[in-house]
Amino acid sequence: MARGNAKANAQEKNAKKNAGKKEAKSDLKARAAAFKASCPICAAQLINYNMMKVHYEAKHPKETCPPPPES
Ligand SMILES: [Zn+2]
CATH class of the missing domain: 1.20.5 (Single alpha-helices involved in coiled-coils or other helix-helix interfaces)
Incomplete structure (x- = not known):
């Protein structure tokens, strides 16, 4: 080159x-x-996937967090 x-x-x-x-x-x-979503379990408003992850860990540790939108 x-x-x-x-x-x-x-x-x-x-x-x-x-x-x-x-x-x-x-x-x-x-x-x-x-990313407009609400928690399917408690209907909390989640503005992004990271929030959903955090929300699941905090509120529903026994549930499995859904996969990210683009995976
Ligand atoms: Zn929830």
Whole structure:
């Protein structure tokens, strides 16, 4: 690989990194919006999967937490 190529690659990487940051943020927002759920056991409002996990561990330790939406 030529040195010029490496520089171009680095620039591309940087651009990708910046784009990825933006995307990840909006993606997270979209995912949070898409994740509208309530606990099937006690109907508590859960705004994201992490909350559901925590909720299950705290309130229903004997129940199995459903798998994450994207797995
Ligand atoms: Zn619950």
